[in-house]
Amino acid sequence: MHHDNGIWVSTEDLNREDSFLQSAEQEFAVENLDQTTGNWQTGRRDFLKLMGFGLGAATLAASCEIPVKKAIPYVTKPDEIVPGVANYFASSFVQGGDYCAVLVKTREGRPIKIEGNSLSSVTGGGTSARAQASVLSLYDNRRLQHAGKVNGGNVDMMEWAGLDREVKAKLAAGGNIRVITNSILSPTAKKALAEFTAKYPTASVVTYDPVSSSALLAANEQCFGAAVVPNYKFGDAKVIVSFGADFLGTWISPVEYAHAYAKNRKVAGKKGAKMSRHYQVESHMSMTGSNADNRVMIKPSEMGAAIVALYNAISGNSGGPALNDKAAAAIKKIAAEL
Missing domain, CATH: 2.20.25 (N-terminal domain of TfIIb)
Structure with a gap:
């Protein structure tokens, strides 16, 4: 095909012969749209051209948005790190x-x-x-990048070096010092806090949890004389009765309890096969309730009455608040299992 830059592909193209021009126009012929019917049958060549253009444009657009990242090796590689090995x-x-x-x-x-x-x-x-x-x-871009200092109703961001200077100056000046933490299980963290309070006698540690176990501690102290959190051996239990305690979801130590609970819920063989029976009394669906053999639905206001009804059924006592007939029948069935 002849171009204005002087390049030609054949003598026919050079001489601009009519036969060559006609064949060149028919090489990529495009059918005209039928204005009367509105139908247009796209040819295979046109379809491939459009698809090729679309794919190329999408690839080009995607490649332009990808930032360039350079893989830079360690200058001094740690001995324990091998690239590609976890x-x-x-x-x-x-x-x-x-x-x-x-x-x-x-x-x-x-x-x-x-x-x-x-x-x-x-x-x-x-x-x-x-x-x-x-x-x-760990990879949340909304995590705080700096320390914060409460100033009136605002929180001012500050560098860690500046925070260290202010804290050291306050500690050296004396005065009351308060360290607020949640419940700590780590012996290392407890030892560090003990050393801190020993060095600064005016310091005290305040423990605060958004979901407190203080009611549980107070109840055990009143009933058993010790303010402790109980530990349950679900793997050894034959019958489990839970009143609103989601011990497989959120209550006390769900990971530990789920591991022990599963031991008595699997049948290893036909001979001597035994499984624990689980009754869940609750007012809303929970992870523990969804795994129970028998789930008893009651109102939140009836929880105390259900516990009293079970106690009376086991001990032979009477009295207590009334319970609806369906729940009362379920409590009697639970008492028979115990």
Whole structure:
């Protein structure tokens, strides 16, 4: 085909012969739209041209948006890091009622996965959904990048070096010092706080949890003389009765309880097969209730009456607040199992 730049592909093209021009126009012929019917049958060549253009444009647009990242090797590579080979570190996860010993999988120093630590005598290698999802919080771009100082009704961001200077100056000046923490299970953290309070006699540690167990502690102290959190052996229980306690979801130590609970819920063989029977009395659906053999629905206001009814059925006493007939029949069935 002849161009204005002087390039030609044949003598016919050079001489601009009519036969060549006609064949060149028919090489990529496009059918005209039928104005009367509105039908237009796209040819195979046109379809391939449009698809090729669209694919090329999409590829070009996508490639333009990808930032260039350079892979830079270590200047001094740590001995324990091999590119492409994962490293595992033992740690622990504590959040609210969740506790589990974990192994953190890392690649080049970046945590990417959490697994349970099978060496733990408490959780036995189990984890929770919160523990698995906690890795994502490390890469949340909304995390605070600096320390914050409350100034009136605002929080002013400040560098860590400036925070260290202010804290050291306040500690040296004396005065009352308060350290606010949630409940701490780590012996290392407890030892560090003990050393801090020993160095600064005016310091005291205030423990605060958004979901407090103070009522549970007070109840055990009143009933048994010790303000402690109980520990339940669900793996040894033949009958389990729970009144609103979601011990597989959020109550006390769900990871530990789920591991023990599952032991008595599996049939290993036909001979001597035994399973625990689980009754759940609750006012709303829970993880524990969804796994129960028998689930008794009551109103929140009837929870105390249900506990009294079970106590009376076992001990042979009478009295107490009234309970609806359906719930009362279910409580009698539970008492017969016990």
